[in-house]
Amino acid sequence: MKNIKAKLIKLFKEGYCTPQIARIAKKINEPSATIHYNIKKLERDGAIKTYKAVFDYKKIEEGFCVYVLINVSPSEYEYDWSRYESKIVSELAKHKEVESVDIMAGDWDLILKIRTKDQDEYYDFLREVVSRIAIQKSISLISLKQLKTNFVLMKQHE
Template sequence: MINKELDKIDIGILNLLQKDATITHKAIAHTLNISPTPVHVRVKRLEDEGYIKRYVAIIDYKKVNRGLIAYTQVQVKPHAEENLIAFLDEVTKLDEVLECSHLTGKFDFLLKIAVRDMDEYNQLLRNKLAKLPKVDNMESLFVMSQAKHETGINLSK
């Protein structure tokens, strides 16, 4: 459910910015049939309130020689809070790790990793991941192809 503070114009702005963060306030205003000044005010409010976290360019991993994508599940033992925090403190420093999510289930964390090739992944696994605090078990899944990759969510539904 959408936050009650967001109206149709806010949702429209967010949907447009998710599709193209370079869209001008004038273009947003034209699309939403309002004037540019309220768009500017609303965008600033959405940024200040944390709805808009940042603006980014989506890079094609293959074109920058990081075409091997792995999802690595990591189990930390024992399951003490300080061990989980110690792992997080270190894993989030690794440039190869694009995402780190804390999970329920057998594994504690899911890492999305982008590297050049299997040799680079093997080096990362042996020389960095396996040496992180309290790592007990890891399992990796490699992306063979990608049918869908969305960076935004449809807020209109």
């Protein structure tokens, strides 16, 4: 047993997928060379960043999902925005538990979406990663059920 599953999940989170040109060609009834040309154009223009898998996260030990709303302490960015964006925020983005990082307008500075196996693992993440940055205030909003993720409907009843 080689535990290839874990390696696949890691690779599929970033990419290692590709369009199904022949299937698309049949679907919209165009020659596959035409489909190919148009896909390459989208890639060249940077409109497509990657092709990747969408998981049933409960089944890959990432069933616990939390939105974290954060106010960074004013000292962290008021006099050095570039440090704020390049060090602090992209430091957060690096971690595998982090699905998304947004810099926000309005009452909150950042919104993170975090996926872990369970509450314990989430607690560890907060301690080891989030608490390292100077935070004025933060709240964790826990997802009970995800009906749609990344534009993909999650089937009910499982």
